[in-house]
Structures are given as structure tokens and as C-alpha cells.
Amino acid sequence: MKIALQKSGRLYDDSVKILKECGIELQNGMNKLLNEAINFPMQILFLRDDDIPQYVEDGVADIGIVGENIIHETHKNVALIEKLGFGKCRLSIAVPRNEHYDDANFLNNKRIATSYPYLLQKFLNENSVTAEIHEISGSVEITPGVGLADAICDLVSSGSTLFSNGLKETEVILNSEAVLISNKDLSAEKQLLLNKLVFRFQAVKKAKKYKYILLNAPDNKLDIICSLIPGMKSPTILPLGIDGWSSLHSVVHEDDFWNIIEGLKENGAEGILVAPIEKMVL
Ligand code: PRT
Numbered sequence: 001m002k003i004a005l006q007k008s009g010r011l012y013d014d015s016v017k018i019l020k021e022c023g024i025e026l027q028n029g030m031n032k033l034l035n036e037a038i039n040f041p042m043q044i045l046f047l048r049d050d051d052i053p054q055y056v057e058d059g060v061a062d063i064g065i066v067g068e069n070i071i072h073e074t075h076k077n078v079a080l081i082e083k084l085g086f087g088k089c090r091l092s093i094a095v096p097r098n099e100h101y102d103d104a105n106f107l108n109n110k111r112i113a114t115s116y117p118y119l120l121q122k123f124l125n126e127n128s129v130t131a132e133i134h135e136i137s138g139s140v141e142i143t144p145g146v147g148l149a150d151a152i153c154d155l156v157s158s159g160s161t162l163f164s165n166g167l168k169e170t171e172v173i174l175n176s177e178a179v180l181i182s183n184k185d186l187s188a189e190k191q192l193l194l195n196k197l198v199f200r201f202q203a204v205k206k207a208k209k210y211k212y213i214l215l216n217a218p219d220n221k222l223d224i225i226c227s228l229i230p231g232m233k234s235p236t237i238l239p240l241g242i243d244g245w246s247s248l249h250s251v252v253h254e255d256d257f258w259n260i261i262e263g264l265k266e267n268g269a270e271g272i273l274v275a276p277i278e279k280m281v282l
């Protein structure tokens with residue numbers, strides 16, 4: 001099984017990290033373009049992100065990790081298997097801060113600079129707008145300032161690049177994150193390996209959303225405290241060395257975390273410990 005990852009850039013670290021969290025170790029000291037996992041039947045090809053969908057479509061790589069933005073822009077025939085929760089950004093329209101932008105009609109007969117001509121044209125068509133697209137491979141954000149364009153269509157994450165170039169985000173065309181893609185014609189053997197890998201990805205992803213929680217609770221409040229932290233089936237309850245108290249172990253979802261903690265304290269819970277979870281299999 002061959003997996004294509006970004007050679008260097010924003011997705012490199014997290015892509016290698018997620019493989020590691022799935023128990024897949026790469027060899028040290030191999031060349032920078034090809035590596036082989038030590039403990040999983042997998043070769044790793046390191047490529048420019050823009051090339052990954054093509055390699056996967058052609059079957060030179062069986063699977064790959066790449067931003068959704070690249071998949072939709074290159075519109076290659078690959079299967080989108082799993083969102084991976086990192087590399088989050090959005091493809092947006094931005095215009096000079098002093099412009100008045102009501103809707104996409106603002107862009108009529110304007111010049112728009114972008115590295116995403118396909119997705120931009122699709123957006124313009126959907127909004128019945130005619131505009132001049134200037135395809136640029138980098139530093140798109142400087143084009144309005146130097147008089148090359150009236151608007152841009154570029155990736156945004158924190159928004160600070162737009163801000164420091166005097167631009168404002170006016171429209172989101174696409175939300176994106178890193179995803180696992182696959183060739184549509186995998187052999188049965190490779191499909192099994194992919195299923196194994198997806199199972200591991202899901203366990204890692206799920207674990208990141210949950211915390212392990214331990215606390216001491218007065219026995220007369222056990223019912224209400226158990227209802228606050230039901231966990232996967234029910235909390236584990238163990239007697240403490242002193243009468244009238246128990247120790248509870250459970251898992252809580254990150255989104256509910258602070259509300260739950262407040263409820264626990266109000267009901268007399270003490271010594272609350274919270275720990276990250278590495279893997280979670282339901
Ligand atoms: O060499 P190679 O072709 O492989 O890399 P690349 O230079 O084309 O891509 P790279 O490493 O910059 O980005 C890889 C992927 O990371 C992208 O395809 C996206 O899926 C994802 N990603 C997430 C981002 C951003 N966030 C991001 N903020 N890609 C680029 N940016 C750039 C954006 O283009 C703009 O210049 O960051 C700037 C804006 O960032 P903020 O934080 O100031 O808003």
C-alpha cells in the first residue's frame with residue numbers, strides 16, 4: 001500500500017504525526033521522497049500537495065492525505081474517505097477594506113487574482129457573475145495593493161494575512177481540512193489495509209474529542225454525579241478508603257467539559273483530575 005503525503009509545508013507535520021498516532025512508524029534516514037513503514041505494510045511517497053490527487057487517481061499512490069481545497073480544485077476522480085481534523089482553512093473572496101461589498105455582484109467585470117481558478121469560476125457561474133480571473137501561484141494577497149486585481153480568492157485561516165494587506169473577507173466559497181483520499185479501484189487486499197487504517201484514524205480522532213475524568217464524590221450525591229458523567233456505558237465507581245466517599249472514572253466530551261465541571265463542583269465533587277485520551281475504540 002502506498003500513501004502520498006505532502007513533502008514539506010503546512011500538512012507535513014500533522015500527516016506524519018497522525019500516522020504515528022496510528023502506530024505507524026517511519027524509518028529514519030531514508031531519502032526524503034520515499035519511506036517505508038517499519039511495522040505496517042506501507043510505503044510513503046512525499047510529494048507536492050498539488051500533485052497528490054493525480055497520483056492517487058492514477059494509482060501510483062493508493063491513498064493520500066491532502067487538503068479538500070486541492071481535491072476540489074484539481075477535481076480528480078478519487079474517493080474521499082475520512083476528514084482528519086487538521087489543516088483547517090477556508091477559500092474566501094476578499095476585497096480592499098474600504099470597498100462596499102453587498103454580494104457576489106460586486107465582482108461583475110472585476111479582476112480577481114487566485115491560485116484556485118476552477119473553484120472561483122464555479123462560484124462565479126453559480127452567481128451569474130462575469131469577471132476576469134488572474135491565475136497566480138503565490139502571494140495572491142498583495143495583488144490588490146499593487147493594482148493587479150480588484151479582489152482575491154485565497155485560503156484564509158487566522159485572517160491576519162488579509163488584515164495586514166488591507167483586505168477584508170467577504171464570502172466563503174469552500175471550507176477545507178486535510179482528508180484521506182483513495183484510488184477508486186483498490187485491490188481487495190489494499191481495501192482491507194485501508195479499512196484497518198481508517199479504523200485507527202477514527203480511534204485517534206475520537207480520542208482527541210474526549211477527556212478522561214477522575215474525581216471523588218460523596219456517596220449521597222452519586223446518582224446525580226453519575227448522570228452528569230455517564231461515559232461510554234456508565235462511570236466506574238470504586239469505594240474510597242474513607243466512609244461515605246467514592247472515586248468515579250469516566251469520559252467527557254470536550255464541548256461539554258466546562259459545563260460538566262461546574263455541575264460536578266456544585267454537587268460536592270472533589271479532587272477532579274482530567275487527562276487526555278490517546279485512542280478510543282467504542
Ligand atoms: O509545496 P507544496 O505545493 O506542497 O505546498 P503549498 O505551498 O502549495 O501549500 P502549503 O503548505 O502552504 O499548504 C498546504 C495546505 O494547507 C493547503 O492546501 C490547505 O489545505 C492547508 N492550509 C491551511 C493552508 C492554510 N491553512 C493557510 N492559511 N494553506 C495556505 N494558507 C495560506 C494562505 O494561502 C494565505 O497565504 O496562509 C495565508 C493565510 O493565512 P492566515 O492565517 O493569515 O489567514
Ligand code: ZN
Pocket residue numbers: 048049050
Ligand atoms: Zn501546493
